[in-house]
Amino acid sequence: MDIASIHQLFLKSKGICTDTRKIEEDTIFVALKGANFDGNTYAKQAIEQGALYSIIDDEKFRFSNKQILVDDALKTLQDLATYHREYLDIPIIALTGSNGKTTTKELINCVLSAKFITTATSGNLNNHIGVPLTLLSMTKDTEVGIVEMGANHLNEIDFLCSIAKPDYGYITNIGKAHLEGFGGIEGVLKGKTELYRHLERNKKLVFLNSEDTKLSKASQRMNTYSFSQTNESDVTISLHAVDPMVSVDYKDLLIKSNLIGSYNFTNIASAIAIGSYFEVDPIQMKDAIESYIPSNNRSQIITKNNTTIILDAYNANPSSMSAAIDNFNQLDHQPKLVFLGDMFELGKTAGEEHQKIADKALETSFDPIFLIGENFYKVATEDSRIKKYRSFKELKESEAFKQLKGAILIKGSRGMKLERVLDIID
Secondary structure (H helix, E strand, O other), X not given: OOHHHHHHHHHOOOOEEOOHHHOOOOOEEEOOEEOOEEHHHHHHHHHHOOOOEEEEOOHHHOOOOOEEEOOOHHHHHHHHHHHHHHHHOOOEEEEEOOOOHHHHHHHHHHHHOOOOOEEEOOOOOOOOOHXXXXXXXXXXXXOEEEEEXXXXXXXXXXXXXXXXXXXXXXXXXXXXXXXXXXXXXXXXXXXXXXXXXXXXXXXXXXXXXXXXXXXXXXXXXOEEEEEEOXXXXXXXXXXXXXXXXXXXXXXOEEEEEEEEOHHHHHHHHHXXXXXXXXXOOHHHHHHHHHHOOOOOOOOEEEEEOOEEEEEEOOOOOHHHHHHXXXXXXXXXXXXXXXXXXXOOOOHHHHHHHHHHHHHHHHOOOOOOEEEEOHHHHOOXXXXXXXXXXXXXXXXXXXXXXXXXXOEEEEEXXXXXXXXXXXXXXX
């Protein structure tokens, strides 16, 4: 069966599902393979649970005409997504970057949804499976699509662009993320700007923070729509204050966000700039940004037993960890203490980058400084403020965190699951 025929079946369904634990009636199940599973083995179960069809790529699991046999189920999912994207023929905004992708995506979605019917990436479904699923979640009612793209090696963004075919692109920043896969910071720049190269080849538009020298250079000779505080640009947006929430000045408006940290200024500014390009009313943009509340362990401010806690445990890399420490250090709260968890995917630079973060924390008045994880355990220090633990379990068993006083920052990579600290502190 060709993609056009599968697409006709898809339009009559209630969508795509790749997990039988989440099957809904009249969906189409796609049998994907993973390191420890083969979706083909669940194809019959999916039909029994109410799926209209199962797309499989192993003939021995074909038992009725409700099984659609293809050469490669994953490639079929990706090709179907591209076909659907072209069928809808709507503007697609793609965004990537080292830090702030998901928060920026949520802000852009809030701003644009004030004027348009939007569909945006759910959570962080931003890889070779998540991007197709995002595209396939769009309907004839969708007026603008917003697609987050993640990558940890070269050629990945280029591949995702070949699926989504974006009309617009935005790169949040270039930082020290996924250094192992990209082979260093220059590899990160090359990998993320694959989005620019795709847009350039297709004569599309780049949204640009013109104060970012690396990205400004990478987008030279391209069609851009820029924003800045001080540089000549299409949109001027200024940082008003960080106390600790970020507020910005745009035209004659003061916009007060629920996001902490000066590093969130560019995330907010990019959403305003993109809203400006799409001619969203400034008052509607203000209302949208002021109504956005961060969740899922991203820069959340939590009060527990009269203690202010900044929970930023969704993910971490050297760039975002450094920014979080700087921001926390600038807050008026005293005293302050931190729980910092290992940063992953740093390859040969892991030891050096964890040492730099430990040293940076020691330049502040933070006391104590809890370092959790195998990499942080190896840092060299004689300072008594630093308490090192190989794992969260070891931290929990130590009870060194009992009776702590002061504002708290919790920051670490997703795999460290440092939100668990909330459960053990008084």
